[in-house]
Amino acid sequence: MKNLPNWLEIDPEVRGALDSGRPVVALESSVWALGLPRPMNLEVALETCAAIRDRGAVPAVVGIREGKARVGLSRADLEALCGRQETDKIGVGDLPGVLLHERHGATTVSASLKLARRVGIEVFVTGGLGGVHPEWQRHLDISSDLGELTRTRCLTVCSGVKSVLDTPATVEMIETLGIPLALYRTDHFPCFFASGFEIGIGFRVDSPREAAAAHRLALEAVGCGLVVASPAPAESRIPTADITEWLREGLLRAELENRGAKELTPFLLDYLARASDGATLETYRALLVSNAALGAEIALELADMQAEVPA
Numbered sequence: 001m002k003n004l005p006n007w008l009e010i011d012p013e014v015r016g017a018l019d020s021g022r023p024v025v026a027l028e029s030s031v032w033a034l035g036l037p038r039p040m041n042l043e044v045a046l047e048t049c050a051a052i053r054d055r056g057a058v059p060a061v062v063g064i065r066e067g068k069a070r071v072g073l074s075r076a077d078l079e080a081l082c083g084r085q086e087t088d089k090i091g092v093g094d095l096p097g098v099l100l101h102e103r104h105g106a107t108t109v110s111a112s113l114k115l116a117r118r119v120g121i122e123v124f125v126t127g128g129l130g131g132v133h134p135e136w137q138r139h140l141d142i143s144s145d146l147g148e149l150t151r152t153r154c155l156t157v158c159s160g161v162k163s164v165l166d167t168p169a170t171v172e173m174i175e176t177l178g179i180p181l182a183l184y185r186t187d188h189f190p191c192f193f194a195s196g197f198e199i200g201i202g203f204r205v206d207s208p209r210e211a212a213a214a215h216r217l218a219l220e221a222v223g224c225g226l227v228v229a230s231p232a233p234a235e236s237r238i239p240t241a242d243i244t245e246w247l248r249e250g251l252l253r254a255e256l257e258n259r260g261a262k263e264l265t266p267f268l269l270d271y272l273a274r275a276s277d278g279a280t281l282e283t284y285r286a287l288l289v290s291n292a293a294l295g296a297e298i299a300l301e302l303a304d305m306q307a308e309v310p311a
Contacts, residue, residue, distance in 0.1 A: 025295045052125075129156075180224065215302070
């Protein structure tokens with residue numbers, strides 16, 4: 001691996017795995033800092049990393065620590081991140097300012113993808129993508145995740161988009177941007193906590209090997225990585241009608257409290273957790289661990305494909 005800039009650090013285990021061709025799976029850090037309550041956030045972070053290790057890959061959580069971008073957070077780093085009362089939410093466009101002013105921060109999908117690809121990681125895992133926010137007709141609010149997906153060469157495993165978003169509008173934006181989309185063992189676009197719905201874009205893949213092959217074709221034909229949308233485990237899903245009603249209530253509350261754009265997603269996730277008596281948190285746990293396992297399996301297939309290429 002080439003020398004890194006002084007603002008970017010890579011964990012020795014992650015560097016060793018990349019140098020030797022072993023599979024590595026990157027993860028964002030904002031889900032642990034902002035998406036789940038303490039102490040559950042640390043429990044699920046460790047469980048998710050363990051799911052990747054159990055399948056023979058190396059986890060690499062991405063974050064900002066002491067003013068440096070870090071690819072591969074240690075357990076001590078995760079404990080500090082998950083225990084911190086307030087943490088900056090860092091999107092890709094925020095990186096220069098955060099690094100300049102040497103702040104701590106938790107990276108979203110867009111920033112994590114940028115940093116993971118900077119060090120040569122090919123597979124990234126998250127819970128749900130950012131996208132088009134509700135009532136975008138009145139106030140245009142579209143996550144930088146979608147723009148970064150058009151530029152990255154990482155394969156991204158997710159369970160669709162976060163349930164607090166306008167899912168149909170986000171799917172339309174995915175199509176408009178030409179982001180290659182694979183639906184994993186389903187004909188429906190996953191809706192995070194709930195069951196999915198039929199869409200006219202994307203294509204089905206039924207194995208990690210097929211997803212890996214589709215990713216390679218996406219890189220060659222389109223020039224960006226594949227998004228693999230995998231539903232939450234069936235036993236953990238919540239009825240769509242319940243999620244819709246809780247979201248309606250949460251959005252009204254957010255408007256009354258003047259929640260800003262960056263506050264909205266964590267606020268709504270917290271509202272859903274309280275309205276569901278914790279059911280959404282358990283679904284979140286299940287889909288994060290499931291996606292991590294799938295990402296590791298795809299990473300192994302990609303490593304095997306690379307090893308099969310003649311020298």
